[in-house]
Amino acid sequence: MNIALIAHDNKKKQLINFSIAYKNILEKHCLFATGTTGKLIGEATGLNIQCFMSGPLGGDQQIGAKVANNEMDLIIFMRDPLTAQPHEPDVLALLRLSDVHAIPIATNIATAELLIKALERGDMHWREIIKQSKKHNKK
Numbered sequence: 769m770n771i772a773l774i775a776h777d778n779k780k781k782q783l784i785n786f787s788i789a790y791k792n793i794l795e796k797h798c799l800f801a802t803g804t805t806g807k808l809i810g811e812a813t814g815l816n817i818q819c820f821m822s823g824p825l826g827g828d829q830q831i832g833a834k835v836a837n838n839e840m841d842l843i844i845f846m847r848d849p850l851t852a853q854p855h856e857p858d859v860l861a862l863l864r865l866s867d868v869h870a871i872p873i874a875t876n877i878a879t880a881e882l883l884i885k886a887l888e889r890g891d892m893h894w895r896e897i898i899k900q901s902k903k904h905n906k907k
């Protein structure tokens with residue numbers, strides 16, 4: 769599965785700790801992240817992460833493009849709801865695209881815990897089926 773990891777500044781520590789706690793699950797998947805988040809998680813965990821641009825510079829939009837192309841299966845996005853973000857429109861665009869394409873997205877630690885456990889249990893297998901059928905329909 770392709771998994772995106774994103775955290776606003778006040779939530780980065782939380783996502784780093786989450787990534788350490790669930791490294792054994794995350795390491796079985798292809799990981800993507802916005803620039804600063806990916807760099808920090810990579811340094812803290814040794815996980816291999818493909819980093820996009822920093823969020824304010826377009827990283828959320830790059831992840832959104834992967835959602836639109838059916839190339840992202842799950843997003844863990846620790847949002848900071850108490851701080852104004854200069855790139856709020858980009859954040860909303862990513863949330864919107866995730867809804868358009870029905871991509872599971874956690875925006876807080878409680879949902880992130882549920883999704884990562886569901887992933888490990890195999891509850892995300894339907895994504896493989898959808899990807900296969902979309903590929904097949906393109907032929």
Ligand SMILES: O=C(CO)COP(=O)(O)O
Binds near residue numbers: 801
């Ligand atoms: O701002 C972000 C998400 O909206 C995160 O970007 P960084 O990981 O580059 O800090």
